């Protein structure tokens with residue numbers, strides 16, 4: 181099955197998990213582009229967490245220090261994945277809050293580190309906003325969950341720009357409806373040049 185033809189969200193996640201290699205971005209946003217507020221995400225969508233885990237499990241994940249700290253203690257590190265965290269702060273890697281992370285001083289170092297760990301043929305950049313803005317020219321895929329809510333935020337999805345195009349959406353038109361009634365959609369973007 182190809183991602184271009186499926187309308188089933190679980191099949192879409194499975195297909196992406198089995199086919200994406202290289203550097204992928206993965207995020208969830210409101211229709212207005214909000215990805216975060218006050219260090220958290222202003223929605224609750226278990227279906228997206230399941231999708232996120234299916235995509236990223238077994239692969240290294242890269243994130244900024246603030247995204248790492250946005251996870252509750254009990255979910256840090258994300259299990260089954262090497263959690264690579266970037267910070268400019270010397271010595272932060274020795275702090276208690278860094279426990280369980282592989283801490284590196286730059287995005288380049290994070291990408292290099294990702295090549296030496298299990299599952300490194302695919303590496304997922306998890307954000308947040310600051311890290312995504314530095315990543316759109318080096319990733320080849322972006323998997324975006326759009327959530328049909330209006331919410332204020334302080335952190336926004338990156339602009340993908342003209343070198344990116346939407347390759348597949350589930351559903352192709354309209355929305356999926358989660359068990360809690362929230363409407364959402366998955367889109368795979370690919371970078372075509374640059």
Ligand SMILES: NC(=O)c1ccc[n+]([C@@H]2O[C@H](COP(=O)([O-])OP(=O)(O)OC[C@H]3O[C@@H](n4cnc5c(N)ncnc54)[C@H](OP(=O)(O)O)[C@@H]3O)[C@@H](O)[C@H]2O)c1
Pocket residue numbers: 206207208209214215216217218219220221243244245246247248250266267268269272285286287306307308309310311312314335
């Ligand atoms: N909706 C989603 O899918 C999603 C995904 C991820 C995050 N989020 C949300 O986004 C928010 C966090 O995003 P954010 O933009 O505030 O922060 P962020 O990108 O997670 O982290 C920023 C921090 O990362 C470090 N950093 C960034 N670029 C670096 C570089 N080139 N070299 C070294 N270190 C670097 C710096 O840490 P130091 O300050 O320690 O130097 C910087 O302060 C939260 O609200 C979170 O919930 C949402």
